[in-house]
Amino acid sequence: MRAVPRSEEFRNGGVSLWYRDAGLPERRAALPGPADYDVCIVGAGFTGLWAAYYLLKADPSLRVAVLEREFAGFGASGRGGGLVTADFPGSREQHAREYGKGAMIALQRALMASVDEILGVVGDEGIDAGAVKGGMRITATNPAQKDRLHERVEHLQEWGYWPEDLHLVEHGHEPWLRVDGQLAAAYTPHAARLDPARLAAGLAEAVQRLGADVYEGTEVTGVRPREGETRPAALTPAGEVRADVVLRATEGYTGELGASRSEWAAEACAMIATEPLPEQVWEHIGWEGGQVLSDAAHSPVFAQRTADGRIALGGRGAPHRMGAGAAAGAAPPQAIAELWRVLARMFPAAAEVPVAHAWAGPTGVPADRRPRIGLDTATGLAWAGGYSGSGVALANLAGRTLRDLVLGDRSDLARLPWASGADGAAHPLRRLGGKVAHGLYRGADRRETSRLSTTSRLAAVASRITGHR
Structure with a gap:
């Protein structure tokens, strides 16, 4: 396995890229x-x-x-x-059982509107956050992800996403972005990138x-x-x-x-950011218009092209869990290596561009x-x-x-x-089940990437533990 290419000024001390300059x-x-x-x-x-x-x-x-x-x-x-997205964590079905499907659809629509609300306040208050609304591409790079992406689009269109809010991409009909090995993609306009x-x-x-x-x-x-x-x-x-x-x-x-x-548990979201990519690499990848990126993995990654021309990529599935005292935010080496492997797999043209920065931060995760x-x-x-x-x-x-x-x-x-x-x-016990499911989902992603053409049974077990679709 190749080592992660690192720049001479590579930093992993816990401060995020956004405070670097x-x-x-x-x-x-x-x-x-x-x-x-x-x-x-x-x-x-x-x-x-x-x-x-x-x-x-x-x-x-x-x-x-x-x-x-x-x-x-x-x-x-x-x-x-x-990334500013309209993603809603948790089970829509569970909310619907308690409050009705219409209430859950209203919540999803309100969350979509929040993307524009944020951009409106940024403009009204003169906040220079480099905000650009370019939507989000959700990519599938193996057969199991492709099947799930089709199912996901169909499912979400029953829960507040109308066809204009989320749809499968027809090649050449959306802002161009070349992800190596992409078998299918979906697009939603309800997303933006900014400097948080x-x-x-x-x-x-x-x-x-x-x-x-x-x-x-x-x-x-x-x-x-x-x-x-x-x-x-x-x-x-x-x-x-x-x-x-x-x-x-x-x-x-x-x-x-x-x-x-x-x-709540405190779970780490680990991030890496490359040095600015050469223009010829961007010409190969594309990625214009402020579009952000996610994938259809069980433990998805997410990424943006930053205002200064880097790829910043992270994942909630990175193998690191934070306790109460883990405020420093340094990303562990295994998380950096795993995220870099994903980046190199998605964008081989950027694989030799050094990682300039890595960090992590705690997110609140109810069981x-x-x-x-x-x-x-x-x-x-x-x-x-x-x-x-x-x-x-x-x-x-x-x-x-x-x-x-x-x-x-x-x-x-x-x-x-x-x-x-x-x-x-x-x-x-429910929290312990969440930890087990977290590991099962990551194992399922590895199997699907390497050899499976259908969703791993590990993911089915994890879904039964968490009660998620």
Whole structure:
């Protein structure tokens, strides 16, 4: 096996590509002491920042605080692949059994609209995030993936994707992108690429302009629910921050808030980025128009052509699981090697271009893979997360939904089925089953790539464990 080609300045220290040139931002001031607000948001990632933004746009008189242990965009928001997609993790059928199929279709349509909503705010607020809406290509590179892709398109067209929203690609009818060995492809226009770190930084500045207090370098050690006449609070070494509503928007770091430790696992999404590709390589590959890429594997990869001409490719199926203390975000060597093998297989013309950067970030993954959002008016606690690596558009939808929940607006967004998700812990056996299924899916991908022409039976076992289609 060939070694991963690396540039002399290859980095794998945990900082994402998006901070490579500009460097880490200067931290804002920490919380100076105990305080009172109308809304206190724990976590300055996309969920927390979007919630603050929409709350203050709706009611500028609100007193809003955002508490962040590191800096805005430090976690998954500033470490992701920069893909804005309408992917919904979790079982549509399970939501439909509880709330009706129409409700799940409405949720999917709202998620599609979130892609344009994000781009609209980026334009309105003058955020230079390199955002380009080019849609997403989903590629199949072996017979098993091809069969599944056809089934997936047919299935999703029953769940809110109309033919114009997702369809199989006829050669030459979509933006050209040459993936080696591609047997089939699908396309959806509901996707964009951007620099997620710059989006997070721009949102933090926007919420400050609107009047929010953003405190960085401020660790939250726990959240306390309302107790009688005592308001809920976020607990910090500098003192309590009391508010009418305390919103936990900590995603992959949720397990570090003691009382919520068993609720979600923190799973790593590993990423690599090449040096800028020579123009002749891009002429061979194509990939114009800001289109992003995913594949039809059980543990899919995703990629974008960055604004400076690199391929940034990552995977939620990378063989690395993060615990509560894994905040540094360095990608393990086996994850780098696996992602590079995928890149070289898809784009042989780019196989000799060195890997310039590698990193990882934690995503919140509930055992049932269902994202959660809600507000308990009795305790004054609100929450959102569990995006399983598909969080850019979901976080925007969560921010707008939390606005309506906090303000008591029984809007269409507040009635969407995921807005009823309980903030409860998963059974340990169910979480163990999720780990087993994770390994089975990766094993199935290896078998299908090497020798199988049909979906591996390992994937069928994993699907039975997780209850997914």
